[in-house]
Amino acid sequence: MSDVNERIDALVKGNDVVLFMKGTALFPQCGFSSRAIAILEHFGVPYETVDVLQDQEIRQGIKEYSDWPTIPQLYVKGEFVGGSDIMMEMFESGELKSLVGAPA
Numbered sequence: 001m002s003d004v005n006e007r008i009d010a011l012v013k014g015n016d017v018v019l020f021m022k023g024t025a026l027f028p029q030c031g032f033s034s035r036a037i038a039i040l041e042h043f044g045v046p047y048e049t050v051d052v053l054q055d056q057e058i059r060q061g062i063k064e065y066s067d068w069p070t071i072p073q074l075y076v077k078g079e080f081v082g083g084s085d086i087m088m089e090m091f092e093s094g095e096l097k098s099l100v101g102a103p104a
Contacts, residue, residue, distance in 0.1 A: 002061075017045060017046065017075070019033075020049075021050070021071060035084045036087055066080045071083070
């Protein structure tokens with residue numbers, strides 16, 4: 001496993017909910033990342049973010065790690081969930097709420 005894959009793996013496995021995004025939770029740098037943050041904020045569960053704009057190795061490496069071409073990317077309990085469109089679908093169906101462990 002390459003150094004960048006090890007770094008990504010540690011982030012994914014070391015946090016229950018982690019979002020690889022463009023920008024930060026306070027200042028998302030694209031609409032998709034902003035939507036993903038809004039969804040996570042709605043649930044009120046702790047989460048970590050990784051700003052891929054600050055690290056080009058992570059930006060490219062996360063696409064290879066997940067075999068998913070776009071950012072943002074959400075991981076819950078070490079498993080890849082998807083991007084903002086999938087997050088929105090799962091939010092609307094109620095599936096994401098239980099996945100992230102949000103209170104009823």
